[in-house]
Amino acid sequence: MEKRILLIWVLTLCFSCSPDSATEQLPEIKEAFSVTLTPSVTEVTVDIPFEVKVQSNEAIFEITRILENSTQSVSSLMPGTGLDEQTLNLHFQFGYIRNEDVKLEFTSISGKKTTKTLNFNVTRGNAVKVIGFRINSFYNMNGTWDEEYAEDDPNRLADIIFSLSKLKNIHFSKATVDMRLWYLSPIYPNQQQLEWDLSQEELYISDRSIIEFGIGDDDGNGIGQDLARSSQELSIRLTDYRDTKPTEINLSNEEYGYDVSLQLEWL
Template identity: 30%
Template sequence: MKPIYLMKNNFFYFVIFILLASCGPSDDSMDPEVVPEDFNIQLSATNTAVVDEVVPVMINSSKPMASLTISFDNFQTSTTAFSDQGSSQTRFFKFDKLGMNSTVYFRAKDEDGNEFDTTYTPNISRGNSVKINQIKINSFAGIDTTLDPEFPETDPNRLADVFFVLLKPGVDIRNGDVNGANEWYRSPVKQNQGDLTWDLTNAELYINPEFRILYTMADDDGNFVQDLMQAPPFEREFRLSDFADTRPSEVTLSVPSIDLEVVFTVDWN
C-alpha cells in the first residue's frame, strides 16, 4: 500500500503547484484601463461690464495649448490666432453693445490635435457712456458743386454720393492697452448728397466720453472713393468729454479750414 501513498502525495503537491501558479502576478491585460485625459479649456472673467471697459479673460487648459484662435463671428470671417500658448493665457476685450449681444468665440488645440471650443458672452450696461442718435452734415468742401464731372451741371448725379465713417480706439488683445483707431460705424451712402442727415437711434452707438472720436467722409463713386476731407489728414477728431460740463444735446464738429461742420445729436447718461 505504500507505493500508492507516495503517488497520492505527489498528486497533492502537483495540485498545490498549479494553484500557486494561477495566483501569481497578473499580466498587463488585467490592469485597469488608463483613460487619456480629455483636452478642454475653462474661461475665467467677469459676467458684467460697462461700455468700453477693458475686460480681461483668463483661458486655462487641461493640457498645453498648441494653438488658440479667437473670433467675434463664430469663425466665419473674424479670427485671431496664437501658437504655443502653454496652459494659461489672458486676453483682453471691450464691448459697446448693451445687454448680452456680444460673444467672443475661443477655439484651442493641444499638441495631439484635439480641439475644444467655448464662448464668452458678458452682460454689458451703459455706465457713463454717451449715445450718438443722429449725425447731420451742414457743410463740407465741395458741397452743392460738381464732384462727378461726367454729368452736366443740371444733372443731380454731379453731386457727391456722401458717406461718413466713425472710428474709435481699440484694445490690444494681448496686453489690454487702449490705443489706435478702429472702424466703429460706416454710414449708408446718401446719393446725390440727399438730406445729409442720418438717424442713428437704432445703431447703438455708445462710447466712453473720454475716448476720442475720429470722423471722416468721402464721395462714393462706385468704382472708387473720393476724399472729402481735403486730406491729409484723412480724419478729424474730438472728445465728448470736452462738452461734459454743459452736456449739450448737440455737439458740433467744426473745421473752418475745410468748410466742415457736422452736428452730432447725443444722449448723456
C-alpha cells in the same frame, strides 16, 4: 483515488496561474486637460476693456478664438513649450449693448484640446449714444463733383456717404486698441440728404473714448473723394465734454471748408 489526483491537478493549475495574474498592470489613466477662465469684472459695459485670466492643469501651447467667420490665435514660439504668464491674461472689449459669446479653444503642450465658451451681457454703463449727424456745409457744396455731367444736371452733385469710427481691441492676446469702422451710412445721391436720425442704430460709445468720422463723395467701386479735403479724420474727444454733456457738438474748419454737427444723448 482518481478523484484525488484530479483535484490535485486542478489546484496545481490554479496556483501556477496566480503569479502571472498578480503581475498584470492596469491601463494608465491619463488626466484630462482642464482650463479655468476668470474674468476681471462682474459687469461688462460698452467699450470698457477687461481681462480674462487663464489657468490650466497643463502648460498651454496655443489659444484660438473662434469668431463667426474667422479665427484669431496666439501660440508659443517653441514647440513643446507653454505660453508665458502675461499671454494667459486675455483682453476683450465689446462695442454694442447685447449678449456676447467668446469661444476659445486651448491646446496643451502634449496636444490635448479643450473648448470653453464665456457669455457676457454687455450693458450701457456711462456710454454716450449717438442719435444724429448733420453736414452743414462742405467745400464746393452744391457744385460739380462729377464732371461728366452738365452744369444743370443734378447728377453732378456729390453722392454723400459718411462713416463713424471708434477705438476697438485688435487681438485678444494684447491690450492694444486701434481706430476701427463702427458705422457706414448708405449712399445718398446728389446731396439728397445732409441730416440723419441715428437714434435707432444703437450707436453707443464710452464717454472717455474718441469718435472719428469722415464725409465723402462716393463714385462707386470703392472710389470717392474726401469732402473734408483733409488727410486727418475729423475727431471728437468725448472726455473733453464729460462735464458739460452737450447734446450737440459742432466741428468746422474754414480752411478746409467743412462744418458738421453730431447729436448725442448723455446719461
